[in-house]
Amino acid sequence: MFRLVSSSTRPCLRRFRLRSVSSVSSDASQRQVPCRRNTASFFSASSCTQQCRVPITVRSVRAHQEHKRQDARHFSSDADDIPTPTISAAQLQDTLLHLAPSISHHLATYGYYTTTNFLQSSSVSILRSQAITLRKQGRYEQSYSEKLEGHTIRRFDKRGVYACEPDGRDYYTAPDLITYIATLLRTLPEALNGESFTKEMDLSPSSFNAKLAVSTAGGSRYPCHIDNPVGNDGGDVRKLTCILYLNPGWVEGEGGEIRLFVKEDDGGHVERKDAVKKVDLSPVGGRLLLFWSDEIPHEVLTTKSSVLSPQTIQESEHDLSESTYSESDRYALTVWIPTENRGVLHDERSKFVDLKDLVQFG
Numbered sequence: 001m002f003r004l005v006s007s008s009t010r011p012c013l014r015r016f017r018l019r020s021v022s023s024v025s026s027d028a029s030q031r032q033v034p035c036r037r038n039t040a041s042f043f044s045a046s047s048c049t050q051q052c053r054v055p056i057t058v059r060s061v062r063a064h065q066e067h068k069r070q071d072a073r074h075f076s077s078d079a080d081d082i083p084t085p086t087i088s089a090a091q092l093q094d095t096l097l098h099l100a101p102s103i104s105h106h107l108a109t110y111g112y113y114t115t116t117n118f119l120q121s122s123s124v125s126i127l128r129s130q131a132i133t134l135r136k137q138g139r140y141e142q143s144y145s146e147k148l149e150g151h152t153i154r155r156f157d158k159r160g161v162y163a164c165e166p167d168g169r170d171y172y173t174a175p176d177l178i179t180y181i182a183t184l185l186r187t188l189p190e191a192l193n194g195e196s197f198t199k200e201m202d203l204s205p206s207s208f209n210a211k212l213a214v215s216t217a218g219g220s221r222y223p224c225h226i227d228n229p230v231g232n233d234g235g236d237v238r239k240l241t242c243i244l245y246l247n248p249g250w251v252e253g254e255g256g257e258i259r260l261f262v263k264e265d266d267g268g269h270v271e272r273k274d275a276v277k278k279v280d281l282s283p284v285g286g287r288l289l290l291f292w293s294d295e296i297p298h299e300v301l302t303t304k305s306s307v308l309s310p311q312t313i314q315e316s317e318h319d320l321s322e323s324t325y326s327e328s329d330r331y332a333l334t335v336w337i338p339t340e341n342r343g344v345l346h347d348e349r350s351k352f353v354d355l356k357d358l359v360q361f362g
């Protein structure tokens, strides 16, 4: 008997640490820069004290040179080389603050929130092209799930799915992706903690992990799972899953939908224990989807081989730019936000608590 433990690589919740910043500035003079070596301090270059301590041997000299080469790729002392993101952090922040009351209400009532208009298609195309550049740099690896077989956790590759965990070193390649992640983290936890429906969740802006995943066309799928099935017992404090889809030309109804299993009764009045509703959402570019990481079962349906509108395909034939590379692939950027209040994870009092029992995993 298999039990799905986690759909993704075990999270490293210390991957990024954000300095507490109350406002977001897109002004280049105020911009915070990635640390040279320590990805954990992306927003605090001055706090990196780690030195390169590779012992001197012939092999290590090569390793050292490679290290320096990699470093140079990610860091330049010339401030002019720091890329300026195209998307406006201030505008993103405004949008999130504007949506916060509705997000809070929907999360509390339905367990999820979604909007297809979170970003303009031009911004989605920029984010996608940076995701593709990271892929061309070899930053993605085979994505896998872990299942508990007896007492052993076994790893299963997800066919056709590749993932990377963007971090501070990726700023030079993907300034907009990193700006989006940072702005989401700076804004959303605090905004939802200020709303009465989600106040108790005590979401934390201080640490998190992010995943950029690409499902290649023609068959890849994710089985039904919960992102954080073990919760505090396993040291996993992820509470809110935030997915941004980066597929500008996606055609609705052509596969690749995420299927959420939510309560049939969404008004919170009469709740039948066995009432589960399936909600299928296409990964259309600019869709933001949020749901409780420890409660909402979901799966990703098979991606069909061609999911782009004829217009997009036609355009891509004449445009060999980065933004149309691998145009049939399904890109999703997920940020998991943890809670400071471990008691809310797998809370027996939650109205969604029985969803995981009602859905067959694996």
Ligand SMILES: O=C(O)CCC(=O)C(=O)O
Pocket: 007, 008, 213, 222, 227, 243, 257, 258, 283, 298, 299, 300, 332, 334
């Ligand atoms: O890409 C999606 O729609 C969802 C991916 C997912 O469920 C996961 O990474 O855990």
Ligand SMILES: [Fe+2]
Pocket: 007, 225, 226, 227, 298
């Ligand atoms: Fe998931």
